[in-house]
Amino acid sequence: MPHPLGVPSSAPDQALRALAEFRTAVYRCFGRWADTLFELVDALAGGGRVGSVAELTFEPVLRRGHGSVYQALEHGQVHPAAAGTLLAGQVRPGRVLLLGVDSSKFPRPDTRYVPDIGMQYAAERDHTGGSPAVPGWSMQWACQVGLDTGPGAASPATGGAGGVGRGSWGLPVDVRRIGTADNANEVTAAQITDVTTRLHAAGTATAGVPLVFLLDARYCPIYLTQHRPDSAQLLVRLRSDRVFFARPPAKRPGTPGRARKHGPRFALDEPDTWPAPDAEHTTTTSAGAGAGGTVRTRAWHHYHPEPRQRRKWTGTDIIEGTLIRQDHTTPAGRTQVWWLWWAGPPGSFDLPMLAEAYQHRYTIEHVFRFAKQDLGWTRHTPLDPDQAERWTWLVALALAQLHLARPLAADRRLPWEQPCHPDRLSPRRVRRVFRHTVAALPTPARAPKPARPGPGRPKGSTNKNPRTRQPVIKKGRPANTGHPKGHNPNATTKPKT
Structure with missing residues (x-):
């Protein structure tokens, strides 16, 4: 028989105490308007599906x-450093720490008065025949993935109980915005360094525990390898048309000319160029x-790519890594291929662990979907990128x-849902009973002070402070201002008519 408050009778007091301490620490992460911001986090975590920010005022916790x-x-x-340190302390320790890093769009297509708007990739428009991009901001999340350890969730390569499992849970660790003037690889490298430092400071990332960052093919593996923290490992997906080179053979004494920089060619889409693998692992999905x-x-x-001046990474030195190919063959005979780039500390290469690791990167897509559909992450329509980043932090704290x-x-x-083991509850089912779970916990937010509403704008008056029209920045064009050709507002001469 379930507890009337939605709390199992055997729930440990330690988990309830940890939740109460976390809520107090969340309140300390706020500066101005701390009481309202904290109650917003509570309303996001325990309400229904968020259609708009105004609808959150119907939640009892938002007074x-x-x-x-x-x-x-x-x-x-919201203090990002304090919030990031708090979330890093909540990372669940284990035999391996997997952190997915990916960006998602915060669309703002219906306005031209919002600054620093760029064209963001929209996967839902990729097969419609139109342009697969919409105006908006790019928000990059770093989340711990592989958190499900319930019945049947552990991966065989990571050690059974206590290993990583596949599911829809992801724990946000850091959030930051990639501006139109920023380089995504530079922001990602700084984010990986900051997260690694916070995990070591919190005591979560310890010696002997692999710390693996999982990234998609949109990121440059060479640049990230150059700026990789010493204790971190990188597992980056590669496009299947890339070409790499092995180490060159040693130069024979007395041979004229300089030593060779590149060895045999390795083309990912040409099997004839592949030598015998240095390591191999085969497993059966169960x-x-x-x-x-x-x-x-x-x-x-x-193996290394050919360095050229047009490359985005620093310098033109040879950067080596490990190439990994995974062939996923279903019982029906369908095969899916992944090419991956690995870089990490010397002696830390573990192919059985890496063979199971990258599939958990897709968990961050479940995090984005839950944040958008249930928590209303992109339902808010801020007029400033700082507000969008502030709202994203509130959503991340609610998910934590x-x-x-x-x-x-x-x-x-619900009547049409199948029973679920307590260790396998989805974020949506936990959110359904969150309000009852924390009903007995005190709130650090102060009670609101009664006040009369302001007079507002006088009737019949007009807005005397109109907003400036902002362009949509499109990267890849030199000296781009977002304005049509011949109508650059920064031009010193008028266009010809």
Whole structure:
């Protein structure tokens, strides 16, 4: 029989105490408008599907009106360093730490008065025949993935119980915006360095525990390898048309000319150029829709791309890494191929662990979907990129609260839903009972002060401070201002008519 508050009778007091301490620490991460911001986090974590920010005022935990909510989002203060340190301390330790890094668009297509807007990739428009991009901001998340350890969730290569599992849970660790003037690889390298430093400071990342960052093919593996922290490992997906080179043979004494820089050619889409692998691992899938399939993983060490002046990485030195090819074959005979680039500390290469690691990068896509569909991440329409980043931090803190409340939540399924083991509850099911789970916990937010609403703008008056029209920045064009050709507002001479 479930507890009337949605808390199992055997819930440990330690989990409830950890949730209460986390809520107090969240309040300390706020500056101005701290009370409203904290209640916004509570309303996000325990309410229904968010259609707009104003709808959050119907939640009992949010005792302020919609005017205070919008004032807090516009003038409030969230300390990113304090929030990042707090989230890093919540990372669950294990035999391996997997962190997915990926960016998602914060669309703002219906306005031209928002600054620093760029064209962001939109996958939903990729096959419609139109342009697969929309105006908006790019928000990059770093999340711990592989958090599901319930029945049937552990991966065989990571050690059974205590290993990583596949599921929809992801714990946000850091959030930052990639501006139109920023380089995505530079921002990512700085984010990986900051997250690694915070994990070591929190004692989560210890010696002997692999710390693996999982990234998609949009990132430059060479640049990230150059700026990789000493204790971190990188596993980056590669395009299948890339070409690499092995180490050159040693120069014979007395041979004229300089020594060779490149060895035999290795083209990812030309099997004739592949030598025998340096390591190989084969496993059989035992869970999920592809149970009974095989995964063959091969690795080739000490390969590098050809350095050229047009490359985006620093300098033109030879940067070596390990090439990994994974062939996922289903029982029906369908094969999916992944090419990966690995770089890490010497002696830390573990092919069985890496063979199971990259599949968990796709968990961050579940995080984005849950944040957008349930938490209303992109339903808010801020007029400033700082407000968008502030709102993103609130969504990340709300998701972290749900993760901490996971051991305390009971399964309150809808009539058409299947029963679920308590260790396998999805974020949506935990959010369904979060309000009852924290009902007995005190709130650090102060009670609102009663006040009369302001007079507002006098009737019949007009707005005397119109907003400046902002361009949509499109990267890849020299001296681009976002304006049509011949109408550059920064031009010193007028265009010909």
